[in-house]
Amino acid sequence: MKIKSTYLILLCLSCFLFLQSCSSTRKQNIQPKSGIKTHYDEQKQVVVAANRMTELYPYLQGKKIGVVANQTSLVYKEKGAFVHLIDSLLQHKVQVLKVFAPEHGFRGEADAGETVENDVDKKTGIPLISLYGNNRKPAQESLDSLDLVVFDIQDVGVRFYTYISTLALVMEACAEKGIELIVLDRPNPNGHYIDGPTLEIAHKSFVGMHPIPLVYGMTIGEYAQMINGEGWLENGLQCKLMVLKLLNYDRMTEFSLPVRPSPNLPNDSAINLYPSLGFFEGTTINAGRGTDFQFQRYGAPFFPHTHFSYTPRPNFGSKNPKFNGELCYGVDLSKIKRLDHINLDWLLDAYHKTPVDKKFFGNSFTIHAGTQLLQQQMESGLNASEIRESWRTGIENFKKIREKYLLYPDYNPDKPDYNPNKIVH
Numbered sequence: 001m002k003i004k005s006t007y008l009i010l011l012c013l014s015c016f017l018f019l020q021s022c023s024s025t026r027k028q029n030i031q032p033k034s035g036i037k038t039h040y041d042e043q044k045q046v047v048v049a050a051n052r053m054t055e056l057y058p059y060l061q062g063k064k065i066g067v068v069a070n071q072t073s074l075v076y077k078e079k080g081a082f083v084h085l086i087d088s089l090l091q092h093k094v095q096v097l098k099v100f101a102p103e104h105g106f107r108g109e110a111d112a113g114e115t116v117e118n119d120v121d122k123k124t125g126i127p128l129i130s131l132y133g134n135n136r137k138p139a140q141e142s143l144d145s146l147d148l149v150v151f152d153i154q155d156v157g158v159r160f161y162t163y164i165s166t167l168a169l170v171m172e173a174c175a176e177k178g179i180e181l182i183v184l185d186r187p188n189p190n191g192h193y194i195d196g197p198t199l200e201i202a203h204k205s206f207v208g209m210h211p212i213p214l215v216y217g218m219t220i221g222e223y224a225q226m227i228n229g230e231g232w233l234e235n236g237l238q239c240k241l242m243v244l245k246l247l248n249y250d251r252m253t254e255f256s257l258p259v260r261p262s263p264n265l266p267n268d269s270a271i272n273l274y275p276s277l278g279f280f281e282g283t284t285i286n287a288g289r290g291t292d293f294q295f296q297r298y299g300a301p302f303f304p305h306t307h308f309s310y311t312p313r314p315n316f317g318s319k320n321p322k323f324n325g326e327l328c329y330g331v332d333l334s335k336i337k338r339l340d341h342i343n344l345d346w347l348l349d350a351y352h353k354t355p356v357d358k359k360f361f362g363n364s365f366t367i368h369a370g371t372q373l374l375q376q377q378m379e380s381g382l383n384a385s386e387i388r389e390s391w392r393t394g395i396e397n398f399k400k401i402r403e404k405y406l407l408y409p410d411y412n413p414d415k416p417d418y419n420p421n422k423i424v425h
Contacts, residue, residue, distance in 0.1 A: 047247035049184035063147040066098040072154035137169035148180040157190035160207040175237035185221030191251040198394030199370030225405040263317020264294040282365030290321025299330020344384040
């Protein structure tokens with residue numbers, strides 16, 4: 001009997017420890033730690049707003065709506081499967097009258113800067129209105145029949161990535177028309193830091209509309225609130241704005257996007273390197289366009305010959321890449337670890353490798369940088385640390401403004417009340 005009793009006690013103890021272990025695992029899933037890489041929704045850690053639309057369906061019933069969307073506007077189903085937001089809305093009898101498409105088009109297949117024409121979606125028959133053709137801002141007549149607009153596009157948190165400019169112009173058009181805009185929030189894959197030069201309004205353009213650092217550490221929903229709150233719409237307009245929030249989100253978790261947000265950001269590495277290598281868009285240097293490693297390498301035919309070389313050729317997203325068909329020597333960055341800052345070393349390296357008889361700076365370098373100062377600093381021989389120091393004041397001032405519009409906490413495991421679930425509703 002004693003042996004049997006001892007066996008039962010040990011069995012009960014083992015079961016208790018196993019249940020405790022399961023409970024601990026569940027808690028870790030609810031509170032992701034810094035450095036964990038997750039495919040949002042798949043592990044039930046982060047729920048994108050598009051997956052919370054059931055909460056809005058009663059509000060949308062009977063209303064005529066337009067949707068700003070592209071290939072990233074996905075609703076997670078299960079086991080890695082997704083359905084497009086438009087299809088999901090139609091399945092739930094929501095009356096979608098028009099779809100507005102940003103740069104790269106509704107299917108995300110157009111080159112950077114390529115004009116996108118109005119069209120009709122072949123699957124649904126819904127008119128597609130381009131916001132990267134003759135009008136980058138919705139024309140007032142295109143909103144005439146609408147009660148509200150839904151905006152759902154995956155951003156990457158970099159100022160010269162044009163989706164936030166489209167957001168601002170859509171907000172402005174809705175404000176002028178007096179109709180509501182609902183922004184469906186999504187994670188920012190570069191939301192874990194703030195860095196770069198702050199845009200000077202004198203250099204405002206579609207690749208930079210507002211006085212923010214190059215990397216601003218906000219979700220697109222938070223950014224929409226800042227546009228309204230800071231009075232950045234023309235004539236002091238205020239957009240009637242609703243932001244449907246993410247669940248269980250913190251900025252330090254590494255997110256793997258389910259689809260490329262634009263043709264030349266094919267994977268997590270490219271998205272993370274984009275803030276550092278995007279400067280090359282305003283130079284004569286190739287940053288991997290015309291290869292399968294866009295924004296994961298840089299080079300030029302006139303660089304010193306090295307063991308690493310590649311030849312850009314037309315491909316998906318780049319019909320005519322820089323140095324098309326020419327052998328380029330350069331640097332491979334595809335194995336670089338995740339960055340938490342802008343790396344200027346590569347830009348300076350390319351500048352110093354460019355012969356004096358070759359042009360380095362292009363006409364758009366200043367609008368990509370948001371300031372003339374960066375070019376002047378490089379030409380004056382400043383190093384990366386000296387240049388970065390000049391960004392400090394702008395970043396600190398921006399952080400004070402940014403704090404007013406945050407919907408989610410900055411990750412701080414030492415803060416006793418830290419809980420990414422606490423503030424969701």
